[in-house]
Amino acid sequence: MIEPTAPALPAYRGDQRVTQVRVIRSEWTKLRTLPSSAWSLLAAAVLIVGFGALYSGVRVTRPPQDPAAIASFDPTAVSLSGLQLAQLAIGVLGALLITGEYATGMIRTSFAAVPHRLPVLWGKAIGYALAVLALSVPATFAAFLVGQSILSSEHLDTTLGQPGVARAVLGGALYLAAVGLLGLGLGALLRGTAAAVGALFGLLFAPQILVGFLPSTWSDHVYGYLPAPAGIAITNLRPDPTSLAPWTGFGVFCLYTAILLALAAWRLRRQDA
Amino acid sequence: MIEARGLTKRYGDKVAVDDLSFTVQPGRVTGFLGPNGAGKSTTMRMILGLDAPTRGSVTVNGRPYRQHAAPLREVGALLEARSVHPGRSAYHHLLALAQTCGIRRSRVDEVIDAVGLRAVARRRAGGFSLGMGQRLGIAAAQLGDPHTVILDEPVNGLDTEGIRWIRSLLRGLAAEGKTVFVSSHLMNEMALTAQHLIVIGRGRLIADTGVEEFIAGAVRGAVRVRSTDPDALAALLRSRAAEVSRDRDSALTVSGLTTDQVGRAAGAAGITLLELTALQASLEEAFIDMTSDAVEFRAPNTAPAKG
Numbered sequence: 364m365i366e367p368t369a370p371a372l373p374a375y376r377g378d379q380r381v382t383q384v385r386v387i388r389s390e391w392t393k394l395r396t397l398p399s400s401a402w403s404l405l406a407a408a409v410l411i412v413g414f415g416a417l418y419s420g421v422r423v424t425r426p427p428q429d430p431a432a433i434a435s436f437d438p439t440a441v442s443l444s445g446l447q448l449a450q451l452a453i454g455v456l457g458a459l460l461i462t463g464e465y466a467t468g469m470i471r472t473s474f475a476a477v478p479h480r481l482p483v484l485w486g487k488a489i490g491y492a493l494a495v496l497a498l499s500v501p502a503t504f505a506a507f508l509v510g511q512s513i514l515s516s517e518h519l520d521t522t523l524g525q526p527g528v529a530r531a532v533l534g535g536a537l538y539l540a541a542v543g544l545l546g547l548g549l550g551a552l553l554r555g556t557a558a559a560v561g562a563l564f565g566l567l568f569a570p571q572i573l574v575g576f577l578p579s580t581w582s583d584h585v586y587g588y589l590p591a592p593a594g595i596a597i598t599n600l601r602p603d604p605t606s607l608a609p610w611t612g613f614g615v616f617c618l619y620t621a622i623l624l625a626l627a628a629w630r631l632r633r634q635d636a
Numbered sequence: 637m638i639e640a641r642g643l644t645k646r647y648g649d650k651v652a653v654d655d656l657s658f659t660v661q662p663g664r665v666t667g668f669l670g671p672n673g674a675g676k677s678t679t680m681r682m683i684l685g686l687d688a689p690t691r692g693s694v695t696v697n698g699r700p701y702r703q704h705a706a707p708l709r710e711v712g713a714l715l716e717a718r719s720v721h722p723g724r725s726a727y728h729h730l731l732a733l734a735q736t737c738g739i740r741r742s743r744v745d746e747v748i749d750a751v752g753l754r755a756v757a758r759r760r761a762g763g764f765s766l767g768m769g770q771r772l773g774i775a776a777a778q779l780g781d782p783h784t785v786i787l788d789e790p791v792n793g794l795d796t797e798g799i800r801w802i803r804s805l806l807r808g809l810a811a812e813g814k815t816v817f818v819s820s821h822l823m824n825e826m827a828l829t830a831q832h833l834i835v836i837g838r839g840r841l842i843a844d845t846g847v848e849e850f851i852a853g854a855v856r857g858a859v860r861v862r863s864t865d866p867d868a869l870a871a872l873l874r875s876r877a878a879e880v881s882r883d884r885d886s887a888l889t890v891s892g893l894t895t896d897q898v899g900r901a902a903g904a905a906g907i908t909l910l911e912l913t914a915l916q917a918s919l920e921e922a923f924i925d926m927t928s929d930a931v932e933f934r935a936p937n938t939a940p941a942k943g
Binding site: 373375378379381382390392463464472474475635 | 684711732776808
């Protein structure tokens with residue numbers, strides 16, 4: 364029997380140590396080469412600008428009338444209203460970055476190449492946070508500018524020079540990056556897409572509903588510390604008494620995210636892939 | 637070199653791997669043989685640190701796999717088929733894998749060429765046939781030019797040409813002095829590919845031996861022979877202490893003698909042989925016999941299939 368010889372593969376010499384920087388590069392490649400994740404990120408950017416413009420248009424047709432409504436009208440928040448939708452896309456994609464690997468078996472390839480495992484989680488976190496920021500910083504500024512130009516027809520607009528406005532616009536993008544990491548943490552902790560997405564939506568929406576059942580003397584104290592209200596406080600320019608200060612609130616939200624990532628890291632190291 | 641010592645893995649109260657000890661030496665192809673569900677994949681996952689042993693330990697080149705700073709330099713692995721994200725192209729799958737340890741892009745192109753996937757490298761891996769998926773896995777296993785290659789059921793889904801290619805590839809790697817550890821549930825395939833065998837059933841070690849010895853020990857020299865004078869040949873062979881039975885088509889099945897011995901005996905007696913065959917199927921049967929006590933899932937009251 365003639366056995367065809369496989370074409371000889373040349374020897375390979377070179378440094379092959381796994382480093383965190385190399386794993387970040389690998390995770391970045393993974394993120395940008397999955398067409399579905401690239402599309403989700405673009406969709407989130409379109410939602411930020413598109414929904415902000417839509418809602419600004421709605422407010423132009425129904426401008427605030429009485430003095431109290433005029434005082435509490437926040438043109439920056441109106442133009443950034445797309446964040447509410449974009450956070451879902453960003454959070455779900457964050458979860459999918461790792462639940463998708465568990466579902467397809469890719470996780471075994473990833474962990475066989477990086478047996479310490481944690482560099483994979485940090486690589487995903489850093490790569491994804493940078494990708495979300497790279498997209499959402501231009502998107503929130505575009506949404507702000509488009510929204511203000513629409514609102515200006517009724518002289519409801521504001522400018523980036525006003526106190527706190529630039530912080531709110533940039534903060535919207537930071538909030539999205541943090542929501543993406545929250546989704547990633549939930550995905551790494553729970554491993555299943557359905558469980559992670561359910562937990563993400565539950566965490567972002569359910570606490571506000573539950574706190575609504577409490578007497579208002581209690582709920583007013585608790586509300587600001589709930590994940591979504593705390594995180595979104597960074598975009599507030601007309602804070603109501605129940606919400607935390609912008610950076611305090613964002614800090615609280617980052618703390619929740621850090622706790623979830625730490626739990627995920629703990630499970631990743633201890634349990635079979 | 638892979639060394640397992642008392643390796644044990646339980647899932648709940650089910651024992652998948654039970655006190656397994658073996659050594660896989662470099663420089664030869666070692667077949668890891670056992671029926672489906674015997675614990676082969678679990679053992680391979682433990683070698684790679686993907687599953688933690690309940691008891692015991694396994695090392696690769698002297699250390700637990702996790703402690704190697706350059707893991708892809710130590711071990712290249714083809715895991716259970718489809719450890720790949722279906723949405724990513726073959727090229728980008730390999731590139732992401734290479735980047736974890738700084739392997740150059742040119743090496744990615746080399747392994748793609750070596751497994752013959754150049755034409756489809758930019759296509760989604762999810763659209764690959766089983767055979768193309770196996771080739772992608774083998775490309776991944778060779779990225780780091782590793783000292784040790786671990787392949788789980790590599791011939792699954794490959795056509796005849798692909799199987800021959802794997803065989804010569806594995807022998808070539810062993811000839812370079814690498815450790816080659818290949819699992820299969822097919823005895824005949826392993827007999828052609830491997831030089832050494834580690835046989836397990838129900839997570840326990842059944843045999844750790846050379847292929848020649850395993851076959852010699854397991855198969856009692858069954859030979860099928862057809863001749864112009866079956867009666868005379870049967871008498872002749874019985875006189876040489878062989879067990880002879882007559883088949884329907886007047887062929888004889890002879891055990892206790894090799895094909896060489898049967899042919900020489902017939903020649904010396906002037907009997908014309910029409911056919912002389914070593915019964916390969918009996919090798920598979922011997923394997924089934926050997927592991928039948930250890931097969932986990934089996935239909936009740938069913939004799940092992942001949943074939």
